[in-house]
Amino acid sequence: MKPKVAIFSLTSCEGCSLAILELEDRLLDILGAVEIVNFREGMTPRSWDIDLGFVDGAVSTPEDEKELLTIREHCKVLVAIGACACLGGINTLKNPQGKDSYAPYVYGDQAKWFPTTDAKPISAVVDVDYQLPGCPMVKEEFLRFVQCILAGRTFRLPETAVCVECKKNGNLCLYEKGVVCLGPITRAGCEAICPTYGSKCEACRGIVSEDALKAANINLQEQYDVSLEDVLADLRLFGAHQDTTLP
Amino acid sequence: MLDRVVTQSGLLELIEELGHTHQLIGPVARPVPECDPPVRHFYQRVKHAGQLDLSFSYCTYSPKEFLFPPSETLFNFEKVDGRFTATPVLDEQRRALVGVHPCDVHAIELLDHVFAKDHADEHYAARRSHTFIIAIDCPTPCTSGVFCADMKTNTATQGYDVMLYPLATGDGANGNGQTRYGAVFGTEAGREWLYYNRRFTSPSAEDERSFKAYPQTKAAAFTRELNTTVDKLPALLDRSYDSLLWEATARRCYSCGSCNLVCPTCYCFDMHDHNELSETCGQRRREWDGCQLPEFAVVAGDHNFRPKAAQRLRHRTYRKAKWVKEQSGLAGCVGCARCDRACTAKISSVEVYNQLAEEA
Known part of the structure; x- marks a missing residue:
């Protein structure tokens, strides 16, 4: 029997769900191997008996939290997809401003009708079996993950920094142009898409290791004339780092 | 002696002709206005010799990728009638690698040695030949x-098909003021x-004269960066295993691997x-x-025998x-300093050697 797959969306742009639909030429292969029973972005729900559940989006409302608990209950394996589900994503930008500030700013005098909480990754609410990070998630990595699960092989995220893929692409390091890029501390797997097209890495796939973050704390102060505030602001963009200090 | x-x-015309039978790869200038100087060179494939900049300073990456690519398919496999069959993939494209500096010639010699040793690597050999x-x-x-002069790799006497020596720019009668190249096979x-x-x-008598003077002028132009000699480095390292320098320097290391990835002599791969x-069906690839x-030294059972950056x-x-x-x-290190330039933590190989020498 084909494994039953579901794809859910919490607070997000649902771009990671769309990334699955963007696998266009592989979709028929995927549908040959699994049965999709629940996919908000693609179909009417069919069943709540789920082997493999994917969730994109952060937990940002009491409703998200309730829905996520139900999802967890019905999924044998639960996978967070994208920066929002894995790290909280750009939704977390509201957190440091305080609820009393952001709720009226967004909803005005109707704020009381729109209950909202600080945004958090889904792992803050339920146990998560796997994470496929990135903004959006990398669809090739999603495919590799599905292949591993179907074949019973171990799936592992790359434990290397974005620099590896950037160098393999033959790019000129952005540091040579005087740009402080977060590539050295960010988990690879995106094929260094941002630096390859000239933008600095903003750590949407999360921090690769605590050791790399420690090195950043030393280097950016000692070797570069960069204010720590700027680095922390960059690290907060996708929720890669919530603290106000570096280790 | 010059051949x-x-x-x-004339050289560019010859390279253009070579392009009829070979893929041309050589130094190309890319404008980078943010940098000083506002240009960087990269080895890349060109259609015409005129796109090459033979007076380039250095290339950000070595030409290694054209012999040993960052990622390549070794073979395709397929299950037919319950049996797996594998079909090797060999790259037999003829290529001309133009503008390889002596440091990289030495590095290619090392790659040749490594990939030929024990079970010869047919994928490397196909490209190389x-x-x-x-x-x-x-x-x-x-x-x-x-620090190529320190590593004795700023000159090369083998490892190339042809070596060109830029001789003093000729006068009007001798090549219309362009660079003349002396060639040795x-x-x-x-x-x-x-x-x-x-x-x-x-070669004219004047060419022979300038070629005779060339080594001396060249030797004078290369300053020393290393405060010891390359021959003393092995013994120096023997004494430095427990040095505090490793920990003190590695606290800055991101473990991003950039030094490895830009190094012309690094040849490690994973499959x-x-x-x-x-x-x-599928492919076996190496990267x-x-x-x-x-995770480089992680073995079965998840044991990592080099877990620390130091x-x-x-x-x-x-x-x-x-x-x-x-x-x-x-030479394991050819002194090209690409690792030093690639390190965003500004850890420098030559500085490491020098600090160890100072300690000893």
């Missing part, structure tokens, strides 16, 4: 911070190229199978790996300045 000479324009190498000597250091294929082309001519969704990456930095230094030399007799 032949050629003018800059179809590659024609036109090296260009450096009369002066390509940029500051390089290193292989039979190189000899044929030099002698079966009329644009290469016999993965890439299956199709059906699992009945560059690097000893500075945190251990990895020490390992790399020993490889570059001691073990490779002792095993192969060839």
Whole structure:
């Protein structure tokens, strides 16, 4: 029997769900191997008996939290997809401003009708079996993950920094142009898409290791004339780092 | 002694002709307005010789990727009637690698040695045997911070098909003010190229004079960066295993592997199978790996025998300045300083050697 797959969306742009639909030429292969029973972005729900559940989006409302608990209950394996589900994503930008500030700013005098909480990754609410990070998630990595699960092989995220893929692409390091890029501390797997097209890495796939973050704390102060505030602001963009200090 | 000479324009015409039978790869200038100087050079494929900038300083990456690509398919596999069959993938494209500096010539010699040893690597050998190498000597250091003269790799007498020496710019009668290149062959294929082309001519007495003076002028142009000698590095490292320098330097290391990935002599790789969704066919691929990456030394059972950045930095230094030399007799580090430039933590190999020398 084909494994039953579901794809859910919490607070997000649902771009990671769309990334699955963007696998266009592989979709028929995927549908040959699994049965999709629940996919908000693609179909009417069919069943709540789920082997493999994917969730994109952060937990940002009491409703998200309730829905996520139900999802967890019905999924044998639960996978967070994208920066929002894995790290909280750009939704977390509201957190440091305080609820009393952001709720009226967004909803005005109707704020009381729109209950909202600080945004958090889904792992803050339920146990998560796997994470496929990135903004959006990398669809090739999603495919590799599905292949591993179907074949019973171990799936592992790359434990290397974005620099590896950037160098393999033959790019000129952005540091040579005087740009402080977060590539050295960010988990690879995106094929260094941002630096390859000239933008600095903003750590949407999360921090690769605590050791790399420690090195950043030393280097950016000692070797570069960069204010720590700027680095922390960059690290907060996708929720890669919530603290106000570096280790 | 010089074999032949050629003018800059004659050389470019010859390379253009070579392009009829070979893929042309050589230094190309890319404008980078944010940088000083506002240009960087990269080895890349060109359609025409005119796109090459033979007076380039250095290339950000070495030409290694054209012999040993960052990622390559070794074979395709397929399950037919319950049995797996594998079909090897060999790249037999003829390539001309133009403008290889002596440091990279030495690095390619090491790759040749490594991939030929024990079970010869047919994938590397296929590319290598179809590659024609036109090296260009450096009369002066390509940029500051390089330590090729210290590593004795700023000149090369083998490892190329042809070596070109930029001689003093001729006067009006002697090549219309362009650079003249003195040429020496290193292989039979190189000899044929030099002698079966009329644009290469016999050196004049003046050419021979400038070539005779060339080594001395060159030696004077290369300053020393290393406060010891390359021959003393292995013994120095023998005494430095427990040095505090490894920990003190590695606290800055991101373990991003950039030093490995830009290094012309790094040859480590990892292999993965890439299956199709059906699992009945796929490819085995290999990709560059690097000893500075945190998981490089993870073995079965998930044990990592070099879990700390300091251990990895020490390992790399020993490889570059001691073990490779002792095993192969060839240079493990060619002093190109690409690792130093690539390190965003500004950890410098030559500085590590110097600090160890100071400690000892």
